[in-house]
Amino acid sequence: MAHGVETAHHAEEEYTTTGLNHRKLLMWVFLGSDCMFFGALIATYMVYRGQSLNGPYPIDIINVPVTTISTFVLLCSSFSMVQALAATNKNDQRGIKIWLLATAFLGAIFIGFQVVEFNTFKNEGLTLGANLFGASFFTLTGFHGAHVTLGIIWLLGMFVLAVKGRVGPATALDVEILGLYWHFVDIVWIVIFTLLYLIGGFDAGPAPASGG
Amino acid sequence: MATLTGVLARPSGYTGVWSWITTVDHKRIGILYGFTAFAMLLIAGVEAGVMRAQLATADSDLVSPGVFNQMFTMHATAMVFNVIMPLSASFFNLIVPLAIGARDVAFPRLNALSYWLFLFGTLLLHAGFLQNQAPDAGWFSYASLTEKPYSANAGMDFWALGLLVLGTSSVAAALNFTVTIINMRAPGMSLMRMPVFIWMTLITSILLILAFPVITVGLIELTMDRNFGTHFFMPAGGGDPLLWQHLFWVFGHPEVYILILPPMGVVSEVLPTFSRKPLFGYPFVVFSGITIGIMSWAVWSHHMFTVGLGPVANSVFTITTMLIAVPTGVKIFNWIGTMWGGAIEFKTSMLFAVGFVFLFIIGGLSGVSHAVAPADNQQQDTYYIVAHIHYVLFGGSIFGIFAGIYYWGPKFTGRLLGEGLGKLNFWLIFIGMNLTFFPMHFVGMNGMPRRVYTYPAESGFQLLNSLSSLGYIVLFIGFVVFIVNYLRSSKNGAEAGHDPWDAPGIEWSISSPPPAYNFAVIPEVLGRDHYWIVKEQAREAGQGTPPGEAHVDERTIHMPSPSYWPIVIAFGVTWIAGGLLTHYALSFAGGIIAFAGVVGWGNEPAAAESDH
Amino acid sequence: MSSSHQEGQQGHHPTFKQYVLVATILFAITIVEFLLIWPRAGVVDSLGYSKIPLLAILSAIKFAIVIAFYMHLKFDHRLFTWVFLAGLFLAFGVGVALLTLFLSLGGEPRAYALERAIPYDEHAVELAKEKAKERAAEAAEATPMPTEPAPDATPAEAMADTPTQASEPASKPAGLDGQEIFLGSGGCGACHAVDGVSQGLVGPDLSHLGTEAASRKPGTSAEDYIFESIRDPQAFVATGVDRAIPGIMTAAVTAGLSDDEVNALVDFLLAQK
Structure with missing residues (x-):
C-alpha cells in the first residue's frame, strides 16, 4: 500500500499476495460474517412479525418521528466519520480530534435515544417476556446498540491516541478500518429502521392470515 | 508436554510451560489444538463406550435413562465441536503456512486467542458434569425440550454458553485462515496452483464465517428463553420451536461440510503422493469443492422432512439434496482416477486415505437414500441415521484425519510413525468401525429408534447390537495401538528426513521439524506440484535430490513475539459466559479482564523490538 | 470505471463537497421515507401496500450509497466488495427462504399456539x-x-x-x-x-x-x-x-x-x- 509515508510499525505487513492489507481484508470478511448475524436476528423478527398473542403491539408504542431523529443523528455520525478519515489523510491534527470526538458524541446521542426508548417501552408494558414482538425487538435493537457502544469505545480509544499525537497519515488505515465498522453499524440501522419502524411500526394485533 | 517441547525446541529460550502459554507460533498452536482435541476424542470415545455397554444386551439397566441422555448428547457435541473441528483446525495451523510458503499466519496473536477460547469453551461446555448437570437434550437440542420447564437444571445453559465461546473461537480462526490464504501465498502460487487441502481450508473457513453467526443467534435466543423470560421457542408463549430447528440446521448443514471438507483436502494430498501421479482433474476437485460450499446453504431442511413443512418445501429440499451428491461424486471419481494406473504404495497413510474413499462412498449412498423425503420418513430418528453419520464422520472425517497424521506427523516430530503398528492400527479401526456401524443400518431399518436407552428382548435387536458393542472393543484396541505407536515412534522412530514420501508440496522442502521461521528464503512457486518440479529439474541437471533448505542467521528474520494477552482475553470472555450461569458480577469481572486484555493487545506491537 | 486502489489513494477519495452531497442525499431520502408513512402527510393512505416495495427500494439506495461512498467500495479493490456481498446476499437469501418456509406452511400453525x-x-x-x-x-x-x-x-x-x-x-x-x-x-x-x-x-x-x-x-x-x-x-x-x-x-x-x-x-x- 503506497501511503507515501513508510512506518516501522507496519513495515512487516507490506508484502501481501493481493496487495491488500491484512487487517482491512479481515474487517471486510468480518463484516460479511456480521451480515449473517444481523440477518438471522432480522429473520427472527420478520418470522414473528404480527404473531404476538397479546399487546403491546408495535402500533401502540413505536414512535416513528422520534426514531427518525435518532436515525438522522446516526447518519450525521457517518458523515463526521468520513471527515475524520479525510482529516487523518491530510494530517490535520485538529480536524482528527474534532471529527473523532464528534462521531463518538453523535453515537452516544443515538444510544441515549435508545435508552429512553427502551425505558418508555418498558413502562408501557413491553418487556422481553411480554410477547414475541418484545423479545425479537429488544434482542435485535439491543445487539445493534451493543455494536454502536463498542464503536463508541473504539472511537474514544482512537481519540485518546489522537490527543497523544499518534494518529496521522501513517496510521490512516487504523482510522479507515474503524470507519468501516462504524458505517456498517449505520447501514444495519438503515435496514432496522425501515423494517421495524417504517414498515413494521404500524403493525397491530395478530395479523389476519395473509399471503405475504 | 515436556517431550513435545523438546521436539520443537527453539534456540534462545523458547522452552518451558510459559513459552507454550504465550506462544504465537502456528506450529505450536497446531500441536496444542491437536493434543487437546485428541484428549477430547478419548473422552467422547469413553462416552460412546458407556452407550455401547448399555446397549449390548436387551432390557439392560447398566445406566439410567438420564445418564444415557447425557452420554449421547455430550458424545455428539464433543465429537463435532471439540474433536473433528479442532483436529481440522490443528491441520490448518500446522500445514497452511507451510504449504503456501509463509512464515506464519496473518494474525498470530488472533490465532493464539482462537486456541485459548477453544480450550476454555470446551471446559465450560463440560463443566456441567461437575454438578451432575451435563447437557442431555441431544446434540441439536431441539426446542422446546431445551426450555426451562423441560430441562430445568443448568445443563442446557452450559451447552449454549459453551458453544457460544467455541463459536467465537471458530470464527476468529476462520477469519485468520481466510486472510492468510488470500494474502500470504508465496510468489508464484496463484489460486489454481494451491494444494487442494488449502482450497478446502479456504472453503471451510468461509463456511464457518458465514454459518456460525446463525447458530450464535439461535444460542442467544435459547439462552434468553431460559434466563431472561423471552418465548422465542416456547409454543406456550406464541414462539415456534420450528424456528430453532431452522436456525440450527441453517448452520448445521454447512457445518457438516465444515467437518468433511478438510479431510477431503487431506486425502487429495495423500492419494497423489502415494500413487506417484498428480491429482486427476485438479480443477474439477476444486470447483466441486466450491459448488459443495455454495450448495450446502440450500439443503438444510432435509433434516426436517418429518416436521411437516409441506409437500412443496420437502420436494425442493429433496431435489437440492440429490444435486449436492453430484459434486461429491465428482470428487470420488477424481480420487479413483488419481489411483488408476498409479504406482501405488500402501503406506499406512495411503491405507487410511483409501479407507476414507471406500467408507465415504457407503456413507454417501446411505445419505442419498434419505435425501428422498418419503424414504426419510421411515429412517428419521432410527439407527439408520446413526449408521450414516458415523460412516461419513468416522469413516470420512476421522479416517481422513488419521491419513493426515501419518502423512504430516513426521514433518513436525522429525520421526516416522511405525509402519507395522500403523497397519495394525488401520485394520483394527477399519474392521472395528464396520463391525460397529454396519449392523446399525439393519437395526435402524427394522425400527430401532436412536437416543432410547434400551430395547426389549422380543424386538430381535439383541444380536446386531451385541455385534456393534463388540466392534466398539475392536475400535478401542485400535486407538490404543495408535497411542502406543505414537509414543514409541516419538522416542525411537526412524528419522524422517525432510522428504520421507517424495511428496509434491512445498512443506517437504524444509527440514523436519521446521525451524520457527519455516522458510529461510521464501520459495518462488513453479507450479501446482512445486517440489516435484524442483526435484525433476534437479534430476535432469544431474544434481540428485536437492537437500533440505539452507539455514540462515535467524536474527535477520523478524518473527512475531510471544504474547500473554490472547489467554487473558480468552479467560475474560469465558467468564462473561460463565458468569451468566452463576452471578452477573462474574460476567462483569470477565468483561473487565477481556477489556484489559484488548487494551494490552492494542498497545503491544506485534513484534517486539528486542527479541526475548 | 473504478480504478485500482493502490496508487494515489487520496486522489480517488471523494472531496468534502462530494461527502456533503452524499450526506444531503441520504437525509433527503430519509425525509421522503418519513413523509411516505407519516399519517399526517396524507400520503400513506393512498399508497396502500405499495408503500412496502417503495420503502424497501429507498432504503436499498441509502444502503448502497453508504457502502459505495462512505465505505469506499466504489473506489476500492473488488475483492472487498465480493467478500461483503457474499455475506449480505447469503443473509438476504436465507432470510427470504425462512420467511417463505414459515408462511407457506400448510394448516394453521398459530392456532395450536393460540x-x-x-x-x-x-x-x-x-x-x-x-x-x-x-x-x-x-x-x-x-x-x-x-x-x-x-x-x-x-x-x-x-x-x-x-x-x-x-x-x-x-x-x-x-x-x-x-x-x-x-x-x-x-x-x-x-x-x-x-x-x-x-x-x-x-x-x-x-x-x-x-x-x-x-x-x-x-x-x-x-x-x-x-x-x-x-x-x-x-x-x-x-x-x-x-x-x-x-x-x-x-x-x-x-x-x-x-x-x-x-x-x-x-x-x-x-x-x-
Whole structure:
C-alpha cells in the first residue's frame, strides 16, 4: 500500500499476495460474517412479525418521528466519520480530534435515544417476556446498540491516541478500518429502521392470515 | 508436554510451560489444538463406550435413562465441536503456512486467542458434569425440550454458553485462515496452483464465517428463553420451536461440510503422493469443492422432512439434496482416477486415505437414500441415521484425519510413525468401525429408534447390537495401538528426513521439524506440484535430490513475539459466559479482564523490538 | 470505471463537497421515507401496500450509497466488495427462504399456539387483581373478616394472603411469591393449569387443589401431600389424577427449587380452592 509515508510499525505487513492489507481484508470478511448475524436476528423478527398473542403491539408504542431523529443523528455520525478519515489523510491534527470526538458524541446521542426508548417501552408494558414482538425487538435493537457502544469505545480509544499525537497519515488505515465498522453499524440501522419502524411500526394485533 | 517441547525446541529460550502459554507460533498452536482435541476424542470415545455397554444386551439397566441422555448428547457435541473441528483446525495451523510458503499466519496473536477460547469453551461446555448437570437434550437440542420447564437444571445453559465461546473461537480462526490464504501465498502460487487441502481450508473457513453467526443467534435466543423470560421457542408463549430447528440446521448443514471438507483436502494430498501421479482433474476437485460450499446453504431442511413443512418445501429440499451428491461424486471419481494406473504404495497413510474413499462412498449412498423425503420418513430418528453419520464422520472425517497424521506427523516430530503398528492400527479401526456401524443400518431399518436407552428382548435387536458393542472393543484396541505407536515412534522412530514420501508440496522442502521461521528464503512457486518440479529439474541437471533448505542467521528474520494477552482475553470472555450461569458480577469481572486484555493487545506491537 | 486502489489513494477519495452531497442525499431520502408513512402527510393512505416495495427500494439506495461512498467500495479493490456481498446476499437469501418456509406452511400453525398460550405476567397480574377482588367481595358477603386485605396491597399478595391468613398466617415464607415461582422460575405453569393463572395441558389441573389435596393421600395432610408431590412426584401418585404423559414429572424437574420456594408453591396451591 503506497501511503507515501513508510512506518516501522507496519513495515512487516507490506508484502501481501493481493496487495491488500491484512487487517482491512479481515474487517471486510468480518463484516460479511456480521451480515449473517444481523440477518438471522432480522429473520427472527420478520418470522414473528404480527404473531404476538397479546399487546403491546408495535402500533401502540413505536414512535416513528422520534426514531427518525435518532436515525438522522446516526447518519450525521457517518458523515463526521468520513471527515475524520479525510482529516487523518491530510494530517490535520485538529480536524482528527474534532471529527473523532464528534462521531463518538453523535453515537452516544443515538444510544441515549435508545435508552429512553427502551425505558418508555418498558413502562408501557413491553418487556422481553411480554410477547414475541418484545423479545425479537429488544434482542435485535439491543445487539445493534451493543455494536454502536463498542464503536463508541473504539472511537474514544482512537481519540485518546489522537490527543497523544499518534494518529496521522501513517496510521490512516487504523482510522479507515474503524470507519468501516462504524458505517456498517449505520447501514444495519438503515435496514432496522425501515423494517421495524417504517414498515413494521404500524403493525397491530395478530395479523389476519395473509399471503405475504 | 515436556517431550513435545523438546521436539520443537527453539534456540534462545523458547522452552518451558510459559513459552507454550504465550506462544504465537502456528506450529505450536497446531500441536496444542491437536493434543487437546485428541484428549477430547478419548473422552467422547469413553462416552460412546458407556452407550455401547448399555446397549449390548436387551432390557439392560447398566445406566439410567438420564445418564444415557447425557452420554449421547455430550458424545455428539464433543465429537463435532471439540474433536473433528479442532483436529481440522490443528491441520490448518500446522500445514497452511507451510504449504503456501509463509512464515506464519496473518494474525498470530488472533490465532493464539482462537486456541485459548477453544480450550476454555470446551471446559465450560463440560463443566456441567461437575454438578451432575451435563447437557442431555441431544446434540441439536431441539426446542422446546431445551426450555426451562423441560430441562430445568443448568445443563442446557452450559451447552449454549459453551458453544457460544467455541463459536467465537471458530470464527476468529476462520477469519485468520481466510486472510492468510488470500494474502500470504508465496510468489508464484496463484489460486489454481494451491494444494487442494488449502482450497478446502479456504472453503471451510468461509463456511464457518458465514454459518456460525446463525447458530450464535439461535444460542442467544435459547439462552434468553431460559434466563431472561423471552418465548422465542416456547409454543406456550406464541414462539415456534420450528424456528430453532431452522436456525440450527441453517448452520448445521454447512457445518457438516465444515467437518468433511478438510479431510477431503487431506486425502487429495495423500492419494497423489502415494500413487506417484498428480491429482486427476485438479480443477474439477476444486470447483466441486466450491459448488459443495455454495450448495450446502440450500439443503438444510432435509433434516426436517418429518416436521411437516409441506409437500412443496420437502420436494425442493429433496431435489437440492440429490444435486449436492453430484459434486461429491465428482470428487470420488477424481480420487479413483488419481489411483488408476498409479504406482501405488500402501503406506499406512495411503491405507487410511483409501479407507476414507471406500467408507465415504457407503456413507454417501446411505445419505442419498434419505435425501428422498418419503424414504426419510421411515429412517428419521432410527439407527439408520446413526449408521450414516458415523460412516461419513468416522469413516470420512476421522479416517481422513488419521491419513493426515501419518502423512504430516513426521514433518513436525522429525520421526516416522511405525509402519507395522500403523497397519495394525488401520485394520483394527477399519474392521472395528464396520463391525460397529454396519449392523446399525439393519437395526435402524427394522425400527430401532436412536437416543432410547434400551430395547426389549422380543424386538430381535439383541444380536446386531451385541455385534456393534463388540466392534466398539475392536475400535478401542485400535486407538490404543495408535497411542502406543505414537509414543514409541516419538522416542525411537526412524528419522524422517525432510522428504520421507517424495511428496509434491512445498512443506517437504524444509527440514523436519521446521525451524520457527519455516522458510529461510521464501520459495518462488513453479507450479501446482512445486517440489516435484524442483526435484525433476534437479534430476535432469544431474544434481540428485536437492537437500533440505539452507539455514540462515535467524536474527535477520523478524518473527512475531510471544504474547500473554490472547489467554487473558480468552479467560475474560469465558467468564462473561460463565458468569451468566452463576452471578452477573462474574460476567462483569470477565468483561473487565477481556477489556484489559484488548487494551494490552492494542498497545503491544506485534513484534517486539528486542527479541526475548 | 473504478480504478485500482493502490496508487494515489487520496486522489480517488471523494472531496468534502462530494461527502456533503452524499450526506444531503441520504437525509433527503430519509425525509421522503418519513413523509411516505407519516399519517399526517396524507400520503400513506393512498399508497396502500405499495408503500412496502417503495420503502424497501429507498432504503436499498441509502444502503448502497453508504457502502459505495462512505465505505469506499466504489473506489476500492473488488475483492472487498465480493467478500461483503457474499455475506449480505447469503443473509438476504436465507432470510427470504425462512420467511417463505414459515408462511407457506400448510394448516394453521398459530392456532395450536393460540390455544395453549399462557397469559403473560402483566396479564396474569390483571387477572389476579380481578380474582382477588371477587374473592374479597365473596368473603365479605359470607363472613365479614376483620383482616381484609388493604386496598393498596399488590394483587399477588392479596391472592396469596386472603385464603391462608385466617388459618395460619405465619407459614408463608417471607418474601417468596408462590404464583411468581409457579409461572416463572419453577416453570410449573407450562404444564399445569390453574384457573386464571395458567393453561398448561400436560399435567393435572391444579385449579382446585386446595380443596382436593387433603383427601388425596390417606394419613397425609394437604400441605405435606403437595410438598411431597413437588419434591418427589413419583413417590405417590393419587388414583384418578388425569396425567397426559405419565412419568414426565420427576424429582429432577423441581431439583432447581429451594425448600423455601417449594413451601411458597405449597401455600399458593393450597389457596387454589
